[in-house]
Amino acid sequence: MDSKRVRWRGSECGVWVLLVLVLHAACVTGVPRTTPGQRGRQEAPRVTYDVDVMEAGRVEPKPVAVSPAEFQRAVRVLAREVRWKGTPREAARALLEVAEEAREAERVRMEGEWRAEGARGQVYSLVPVSQTGPVPLTPEAEEALRARYVGWCEKRGGGDCLGLLEDGPYLGMEDRRTWALALAMGPVLDETREALAHEVLDVRGVVALVVWTVSLYCMAWVVPEPTVKAVAASLTVMLVAWLGLDTVWGLMEGWMRLATRAHEASTFGELREAGEEYAKVLGGSAARVLVLAVGALMGHTVGQVAARVKALPGFTSAGARWEAQRGGAEVMGRVDVSARDALVAAVETVEWVAATPGGALAVVQLKKGGGSAGGGRGTGTVLRHRGGNRQMVLGNGQRWHLPRGKSEGDIPAEDVVGDELQKAVTEAARKWTPNELTLNEQRAIEKALREGEYWLARLLEREARGRFVHTQVRTRFEGLFRFNHRGVDVIDPNTGHRYEILSGTESNLARHGRRMAGEFFRMLTF
Structure with missing residues (x-):
């Protein structure tokens, strides 16, 4: 076969099984509701998406x-x-x-006529912005590379055949x-x-x-x-x-x-x-x-x-x-x-x-004629998984996961406990700094950076941040709620409502929806 199969090394930091999508904040703004004085007004249509999760x-x-x-x-x-x-x-x-x-993450303009380019704190090139002035500056290595490029283009249309020199001479x-x-x-x-x-x-x-x-x-x-x-x-x-x-x-x-x-x-x-x-x-x-x-x-x-x-x-x-x-x-x-x-x-x-x-992909397609919010809770967005479970983003910003058989009507009208937990999760996340990393976490991140797996280094840091947030929230509410090592993170013993603490990235939200397809819970994100 023409393509060589290359596997990710991400298994070093755990099994990443998932994927699925949640929309940006612009998609979850409040939905207008009908009042006695507005009998003719209809609620805004519900936006519905179908989600396919594919695994390598x-x-x-x-x-x-x-x-x-x-x-x-x-x-x-x-x-x-x-x-x-x-x-x-x-x-x-x-x-x-x-x-x-x-x-901009990989470009830093310096004062004067010089430009430095780099990423992740490392500078890869330092060149003059132009070759004008009383004494033109010509870095030897950059000029040699430029000359080779122009020579390479001679048999491929000539000139600046790929348009690489449009933003500068190097x-x-x-x-x-x-x-x-x-x-x-x-x-x-x-x-x-x-x-x-x-x-x-x-x-x-x-x-x-x-x-x-x-x-x-x-x-x-x-x-x-x-x-x-x-x-x-x-x-x-x-x-x-x-x-x-x-x-x-x-x-x-x-x-x-x-x-x-x-x-x-x-x-x-x-x-x-x-x-x-x-x-x-x-x-x-x-x-x-x-x-x-x-x-x-x-x-x-x-x-x-x-x-x-x-x-x-x-x-x-x-x-x-x-x-x-x-x-x-x-x-x-x-x-x-x-x-x-x-x-x-x-x-x-x-x-x-x-x-x-890890090899999974979530494909989210807009469902044509997504329907209306009807007489429900003003739901702004619905993501339907192939297994029948759904993720729902309410007009008030709450995110709920509904397994097959549960409907929008099962979501509590008020969730004071969930709101308090969400506040605590947000506050804990703001306290996080890389100084909170353990020695083992630091070593794992440094190893990933040495091997050029920058995506893995960032994932490991994100996991460490998640563990920090979990610990902070658990310490604050110990004795009031039941915290679990497996399954749903938090259970309110008074109401039975369940809560999962997780980073608000698209893939993590989807991973939990996929892994916990049969659970009814609110997603507390940071």
Whole structure:
């Protein structure tokens, strides 16, 4: 098979089984209610989402094969309809809704005409912003790398073929990792240029657009518990369908290594080595799927995207793979219309995709015609799990988990105890600092940092923070409530109401909803 399966090392910090999604605060604002003086006014409609949780290992990790001939035929069709505004970098940012502010974490502008770039406290480059002035400043290593890049571009359209020099005369962190990706995808990008050689369009721009889109998309996953939305979510659905979740996780782990090595690189040889290592993970079929997925999603309406997805090589097999990973097909070889329709529907309606290292993925799709709040509690958002359990976010901000058989009417009209516990959880979380880490926790985090697994280091710190919050709340309310080591964290002996203390990240909320599908409880988040 073309793709090498790479497993996460996240098992060192526990088993991460889950995933599912909760919306940002904007989605849970209060819902207007009807009063005697407002008989004609209806309550705001309830927003309902369907959630599919996929786990690695459900199906064979071998990707759907796309041959060079099939790839080139599809590229020619897709490219004729691709339109974009601005430079390829700007168009990729617009497509994936990536704001320039997202780079501020890895960029620090110094006084004068110098720019320092770094991440996690480490500076990777220090270069002049421009080469103007009475005495132009030219750092030797940066100038040598720039010259190699321009020379590399001579056979690939000439000039600044990937648009890496648009923001300055030297290659920054973002530019270096984007070039390393282009080196990794080299043979498939050559196939793309060959396919478009006789087409009347900007071949260099199309290739640069693909490379920038893939680079920015991959960077969205370099966080402990990533969540992507809009076009990036649709792209994720397509990759999981054609490549399989196991392969996608391998590609993302490989990308983390590529990004780290590219940030540290100061020569073309070091960048080339980073690209060659990632090429072994990526493989030809996966690289072709990345190019085709970007082309199918670029600059078109939902209806047009659906038609383009259906026309892609391997669509029928991808539909069967998608359904199998959702749990809808017992045998991978089963292919039917419903499986293909489910894949197209997911590409069209996916709102968010959330993930946790360990191999699981939560795909959240907006349910069309989500219904109204009726005469209930003014519920703002409902997330429906495949197993029949639901997560409900009320207009007052409370989050409740309802197992199958429980309804909105089972949620207490008032929950003074829960409100008091939520207040205590919030206060405890504010007291947390890294100084609270135990020696063992510090060693585990340092080990993850040494191995370049920054996402794991942040997850370990988040777990430590959670243990701190649990201890603080338990100490404060010991004797008043029953605290458990297993199952639901807190039980009020007077009412029987149950409460779970957990970090409010998308994946953690989903993990608890999945793991505790049969429990009725309120989620206390920090």
